[in-house]
Amino acid sequence: MSTQAYEITPKDKNFIGWHLAVAIIALAIGSLFGPLQAFEHAGWDLYKYLNPLIKSYYQGLTLHGVLNALVWTTFFITGFLTFTVIYGFKRPLKYPTLNLIGFLLMVVGLVLAAIPILLNEATVLFTFYPPMKANWAFYVGLTLVVVGSWVEGWGFFYTYAAWRKENPGVRTPFIAFGSIITMLLWQIATIGIAVDMLTMLIPWSLGLLPGVDPQLSRTYFWFTGHPLVYFWLLPAYISWYAMLPKQVGGKMFSDSLARFAFWLFLILSVPLGFHHQYVDPGVPPAWKFIHAMLTFSVFFPSMLTAFTVVASLEYGARQNGGKGMFGWMRALPWSNPSVAAQLLAGLLFFFGGIGGLANASYNVNLVLHNTAFVPGHFHLTVGTGVTLTFIGISYWLIPYLTGKKLWQPKWAVAQAWLWFVGMIIFSNSMHILGLLGAPRRTPLNLAPYIPAEWNSRLFQVGIGGAILFVSGAIYLTVVAATFWSKQPATEKVEVPVAEALQDPALGPAWLDRWTPWVVATLALIVLAYGPMLFDLIKNIALTSPGFRVW
């Protein structure tokens, strides 16, 4: 892989920058409500002071979930992947107008969905389980965001095809390869939610259907809901596999295994959605069990990732004089905020993965389903593994795009550590509360069943939230001060793309063939989902009218 510098045009930088701008604004607003929920748990209800602007805890929770889990991630990812596609292929987008149309669709969709949420007409949380019924604009808006992201993905595919024509027989550059797989996974995964929206939720919200089938809708939702997690995760993995090693002065430990892991994620991340429905009444245990086994199997490429990433980091640290079995970790460049943020993200993600295994464990989930354990878990994964990695990426990407020097890197390092500490306190207490039986997404101070022994943990949830609030505020300050800084970068920002230890061209050819992998992906989905979906659709009962219950 050639790592010679390639200069992205100012127009493309601008286009990527707009994605990041929307993403970071969404993160800013969404993250404002996270601590408010944590404070409520601790007994400090600030929501009452926000009335009538924000009507309830649940409206705030909807804003937090939609903006952080859906908007921040989707906009950051499409922006970052636009960068990795252009920089990876070292060519501009084939059809920039197509990508622009995709982005504009996403923005229009976002505005359309935001209006009913802000007017308290869509307080249905980011899972929007029917027959709770939001204003139609909420469903149409979210659908447009997804369609826009598809269109951007098609732009990447055309760019890949153009590159392939210009470079026959050349191994696909890793960061571009990972980006294309991420977008392909996304296109396949979102079929579930698209069918849900187009055949049930949108016609129902417009009054064209008398009701919905809640069990079928849940099944469509989780068809998309779990691979959504890998859509968040794979861009972070691109950075961990291929960019972070360069930032620590090392190389990519194994290019072939990294590609192999990405293929496994493509194949395995969709046909396991029933692990979110272990305690649903309408799905037979046999299917749940099959999906449980498939869920364990997707843990395998995660383990591969853990090894390759840590090995790459260790290689880099030893190049810089790191010694000892664990002592090499001190030789990593912790003073670089981009590195510190991603290392800390990866560390907490490891624990998130372990908790995920508990969630995935079929009958163990009887103890955990819809308890505080679940948000405790995903604040380690998407809330830290993904989000803190994206924050870390932005610490070099924003200076690269703007040509400005990062404002106060020391503050940025402190931001990463505060996120790490705040999340440990928050997440640990959430996990424990869940094991004790505390439900998720519930203002617990209003619940009549809270035993006194939970109080110390609830207090810790609030403390964690407060630290995370400070961390978020520092992040926004660093971003804003960098963006509006008058200080141009003293030296050019180098794009970190690591070389592989072994020439990628020497890897087996099947790592660069698409058809067998895509066929296997679709076949496994048909096998794992086909019979159950066929059964649910055959017996569809549109017997649930809509309810506005908030």
Next chain:
Amino acid sequence: MSAQEKMHVDRYERNWMVASAILLVLFATAVSIAAFGMGIQVPAPEQRVDPRTVASDPNSPWSNPGIREVVAGEKYDVYILAKTWQYLPAEISIPAGASVTFYVTSMDVQHGFKIQDTNVNFQVVPGQVSKLTVKFTKAGTYNFICTEYCGAAHAAMAGKIVVSP
């Protein structure tokens, strides 16, 4: 690029992969033993109902929800209707040592049903009936709570089971 090239895998990495695979097989085995050996099962499809009439249709057990004695002191069926934002009935008394099967459905939005300190925890989906059985061996009061967001007063949605010695 040659199609004959084998994938290069470092020795440590190979060991790690083998260890990961063994670990996953162990986890899958543990879950399987719990499910099929110890019988800790998840809900299965029970029956489908019409949520619009389930509370009013005289033939529906949920038009008169409550406890049904199957074998006195040993076996009970409990029909619970979930609605915003309460369970009907909200209080149930049973003797210790009895095996109790819960049949829960919703007449409006989705709800949750979790009996604290037991393995009973499921989603309540309109149109479907959720069923699980539990044996209460220890006397005491067990709260059951709604674990799915169901609207404004979701946090208040709870009930209790009084297990008498």
